[in-house]
Every structure is written in C-alpha cells, then in structure tokens.
Amino acid sequence: MYGFLRDIFCDVLGYARSAVVADVGGQRGRPDITVYAEGGNDGGRVSWIVLEAKDEHGAVANPKRRNALFKEKAKYITADTAFFVMVDPTMMVMRSVGADQSADVEFLLDGGTLEDFDAAFTPMRAEEAGVPRLLQAFRNGEESLIARDKLSFPPGYAPTAEESLKSGVNRNVFFDTLTETTQLLQQATLRALRQLEPQRAEIQTRVDEFGERYGGYLFRPYPIAIEGRVIAGREQDIEHRRDSQVLRRFLVQNPAIARLTLDALPRFSERTGLSLADDFSKVQRFFATETANLILARVLLIRFLEDHGFFDEETPSGRLRRRYLCNGGVQAFQGMKEYFGHGYTRLLEEAYRTGGHFYSSAFDETEMDWIIAMSSPDLSRTLEWSLFRMSRFDFATARGDLMTGV
Known part of the structure; x- marks a missing residue:
C-alpha cells in the first residue's frame, strides 16, 4: 500500500518524490508515511503530513475505530504537522490538526476519480504546503490560528474524550515548541553577542x-x-x-x-x-543563555496577559482586542519594520513597556536587556519565529501545573 499512497501524493497532490518517505523515524515516532514540506526559521523541511495506513477493512471507515487509531497514533504530530491522514483499503481520511473529528474529510477509494480525490484534498496539495505560507499569513494579520490550541480546561469542566485527546496533543506540541524555541533563541542570542x-x-x-x-x-x-x-x-x-x-x-x-x-x-x-x-567563552555562553531565557519567559507572560485581555480597550463601539506579540501587533509592526528597518527587538521593547504596567517586577530592566538595542537581522528572524510559534496557543487555558512545568 505504501507505493500506491506515495504515488498519490506525488502524482496527484504534486509533491516531489524525495518529500514523501515511508516508515522513517521522525521527531515523535515512526509514521507509516511522512510528507515533508518547507520549514520556517532554519530553512529545513518539516513533517507537514503524517499518515497511518491499516490493512483491515473498516479501520478508518468506521468512525469509532478511526478515533481509536487517531488516539494511538496522535503522538506523531509535531509543532509543524498540518494534517493527519488515515487510510484503510476502502477509505482515506484527512484530519486537520487542531480540528474536530466532525471536520474530517472522507474519500471512498472504491469508485472515486483522481479529479474527485484532488478536489477533496486540495488543502494538502504541495503548492499549499509549508511553514513560510503560514508565517506570511501571520505577518499579514491572519487570526484564524491565533490562540487556537487549548492547553487545559476550566476547573470542574468535564471534557469529552475527543477534547481530552486534543488537549493532550496540544500540550505535547507546546512543550516541543518550547524546547525548539528556547534552543533557537539561545543560539541566535549567542551569535549576536559574538558578532559584537x-x-x-x-x-x-x-x-x-x-x-x-x-x-x-x-x-x-x-x-x-x-x-x-x-x-x-x-x-x-x-x-x-x-x-x-x-x-x-x-x-x-x-x-x-x-x-x-x-x-x-x-x-x-x-x-x-x-x-x-x-572564562571569557563560558561567560559569553551563560550570558547569552540567560538573555534568551529571559526573552522567552517575558514572551510567555505577555501572551498570557494578551489572551486574558489585560491589554484590551473599551471603545464606544465595544471592547477592542489588543495584542502586541501576535496579531494585530505583529501586523501593525510590519510598516515600521519595512520603512525604518527596525528589528523585532523594537516590538519586544514596546510590549515590555506595556507589560510593566501590569507586572512591573517581571519587566524591570536588567543587564540582560542589552539585546533590546541590537539590530541583528538573524536575531530578528528568530524572534519573529518565536512569536509565530507561541501565537497558536491559548494562554488563557494555561493552568498552574503547565506554567510550573515551564
């Protein structure tokens, strides 16, 4: 079945053969098939689609068995995965990561044409794939992915099995994202320090x-x-x-x-x-690490304040949602970035200043704030990537146990 599925992704959905691999270990396990697409900050490739195939009839066509399969294999989903695909001999199902099972796209393999297949799975086409498209949408003010991923439930709420599974996947992705973002920020901060x-x-x-x-x-x-x-x-x-x-x-x-x-x-x-x-080299490394960690801690706190509405304003026409480190702050910042050549440290500075009105001790100036005055394009790209990564999580649902883990 693997050869047939690979041909479908390459010949119908337009992926290069090198982008579709079978039974290869990835970041979170070994899916039956992984379809790679262009990544973001580091220019590499990411697991855009993960697929699980079963030989048994009804393994996917039966909704109850499908959900059991998804529960077992959702561990394959990474921070970059957009689609989880499940296949049995009679049906292929596309589930958008983060969407409810009611939004599953089902396609009967018996009797369907290639044109029907292409129409059903247009969101998975190669020309629609890749992180750069999402990153550009983030810059342009697209809000559909902002604060989308719920991390926990209110006290006393009894989640359904599906909600619990989605929350578990989101938490896994959150900690993967946190690990990746921490490493990238530490590396970019050290490079900025060494360049000076x-x-x-x-x-x-x-x-x-x-x-x-x-x-x-x-x-x-x-x-x-x-x-x-x-x-x-x-x-x-x-x-x-x-x-x-x-x-x-x-x-x-x-x-x-x-x-x-x-x-x-x-x-x-x-x-x-x-x-x-x-210990010059060690001092630099430790100093850069603490600087990066402080940036990330403050970004998380500002996102927490944003999603709880601390920055919102009352206007004659109603409550105005105001965010700094996702949309619309990032969208509004693009004009200054392009016209004046400012890096994202300038946006951080403004967010810190406003955050300090609510939590002054977290934003008091320290020796680590040297980074705010730096105009390194490399650092700015990494900061943008970090803001993009953290924008998907709903920090209004981040409870004490999660933040303690952070």
Missing part, C-alpha cells in the same frame, strides 16, 4: 588605556559618563577632563555596546563568580 566582539574589544582597549593613565576608571551607564580614579595636580586634571570627554564621545557612538561591555557583562561576571579574563 570586535566593537567590544575596541571599547575595552580604549577604556583600559584611559584607566592606566588615571589609576582605573569609573563608568556610569545612564547617562554614559566615564572618569578616572586618581588625578594628581591641576595639569593632570585638565588632561583628564579632555581625555574623559574624548572617550565619552567615542562611547556614546554605540551606547548599547558600551553599556554591554563596561556594565552588563562585568556585573554578570561578578554575579556568577566567573572571570571575564579567564
């Missing part, structure tokens, strides 16, 4: 030279100022004033990098007990 090494080295060299002349230095990050510690006599005082002004003018050319080099990293080094001189 030449500028940081130049700043540190000039400041160290200044410190050698004046018995060390005292740096103040807000507003940027620097002065020596030992000034002997009027003549050296005049030289010190001139040198400190020259150095300050140099530092304010890149204030964020100056604060990172002379304030944030030294404070982090002192707090962790690691030496910048002896």
Whole structure:
C-alpha cells in the first residue's frame, strides 16, 4: 500500500518524490508515511503530513475505530504537522490538526476519480504546503490560528474524550515548541553577542588605556559618563577632563555596546563568580543563555496577559482586542519594520513597556536587556519565529501545573 499512497501524493497532490518517505523515524515516532514540506526559521523541511495506513477493512471507515487509531497514533504530530491522514483499503481520511473529528474529510477509494480525490484534498496539495505560507499569513494579520490550541480546561469542566485527546496533543506540541524555541533563541542570542566582539574589544582597549593613565576608571551607564580614579595636580586634571570627554564621545557612538561591555557583562561576571579574563567563552555562553531565557519567559507572560485581555480597550463601539506579540501587533509592526528597518527587538521593547504596567517586577530592566538595542537581522528572524510559534496557543487555558512545568 505504501507505493500506491506515495504515488498519490506525488502524482496527484504534486509533491516531489524525495518529500514523501515511508516508515522513517521522525521527531515523535515512526509514521507509516511522512510528507515533508518547507520549514520556517532554519530553512529545513518539516513533517507537514503524517499518515497511518491499516490493512483491515473498516479501520478508518468506521468512525469509532478511526478515533481509536487517531488516539494511538496522535503522538506523531509535531509543532509543524498540518494534517493527519488515515487510510484503510476502502477509505482515506484527512484530519486537520487542531480540528474536530466532525471536520474530517472522507474519500471512498472504491469508485472515486483522481479529479474527485484532488478536489477533496486540495488543502494538502504541495503548492499549499509549508511553514513560510503560514508565517506570511501571520505577518499579514491572519487570526484564524491565533490562540487556537487549548492547553487545559476550566476547573470542574468535564471534557469529552475527543477534547481530552486534543488537549493532550496540544500540550505535547507546546512543550516541543518550547524546547525548539528556547534552543533557537539561545543560539541566535549567542551569535549576536559574538558578532559584537570586535566593537567590544575596541571599547575595552580604549577604556583600559584611559584607566592606566588615571589609576582605573569609573563608568556610569545612564547617562554614559566615564572618569578616572586618581588625578594628581591641576595639569593632570585638565588632561583628564579632555581625555574623559574624548572617550565619552567615542562611547556614546554605540551606547548599547558600551553599556554591554563596561556594565552588563562585568556585573554578570561578578554575579556568577566567573572571570571575564579567564572564562571569557563560558561567560559569553551563560550570558547569552540567560538573555534568551529571559526573552522567552517575558514572551510567555505577555501572551498570557494578551489572551486574558489585560491589554484590551473599551471603545464606544465595544471592547477592542489588543495584542502586541501576535496579531494585530505583529501586523501593525510590519510598516515600521519595512520603512525604518527596525528589528523585532523594537516590538519586544514596546510590549515590555506595556507589560510593566501590569507586572512591573517581571519587566524591570536588567543587564540582560542589552539585546533590546541590537539590530541583528538573524536575531530578528528568530524572534519573529518565536512569536509565530507561541501565537497558536491559548494562554488563557494555561493552568498552574503547565506554567510550573515551564
């Protein structure tokens, strides 16, 4: 049956033969057939369709047996899977991930034409597949996938078997998404930090030279100022004033990098007990990791506030839903991004500022906030990907046990 099914996906639905594989282990198990499509942030491919085939008649055509099959094999669904397909000798069923079983698309294999098959399964066609299309829809303000996936139920609610299964799948996908997003953010943050090494080295060299002349230095990050510690006599005082002004003018050319080099990293080094001189690589890695983790924690908190309506506004025409880190904040941000060249750190900054009105301690500035001033395109893409990933979950249904696990 595998060969027949592969031909259907390739010859009718338009997938390349290399994109349709049988009995190959994936992220969450070994489906009978996996159909791959273009991925998102890393440019790779993802399990867009997973398929389970059964030789027994009625294994899929019978709704009760079909649901039992789905319950057993739903573990194959990943964060990128759009369709779960089930096949027996008489019927093929397409179930959109996240949809109710009542929305299943059924196709009788006996007597149906290829044209009928193509019409029934148009959403699965190759030209409709892939994460980039969904990501572009996210940018454009499409809201059908926002806060769609429920993670738990209200206290006292008795879910149906189908609802419990869907919630379990959503939770698996949520934790997969959390793991992937954490790793990508940590890697992108470390790359952004390493890209600044030449500028940081130049700043540190000039400041160290200044410190050698004046018995060390005292740096103040807000507003940027620097002065020596030992000034002997009027003549050296005049030289010190001139040198400190020259150095300050140099530092304010890149204030964020100056604060990172002379304030944030030294404070982090002192707090962790690691030496910048002896453990430079380790300090950078740990610093980037903590920065990324703080970004993700704040993103989750803002999504929680958004889905609970904290940012909503009352207008004469009714309650206006306002979101920052999914639609419409992301859609509204596109104009600034294109016109001014801003990265997604600018959107984070605005969301942090508003979130601080409700939960100030979570958004108080720390040494990790150096990242807000960075304009790395690589980092911006990763942030967008992270916001896109987290937008699908309904954080109004995130109960204490789930957030404790996070």
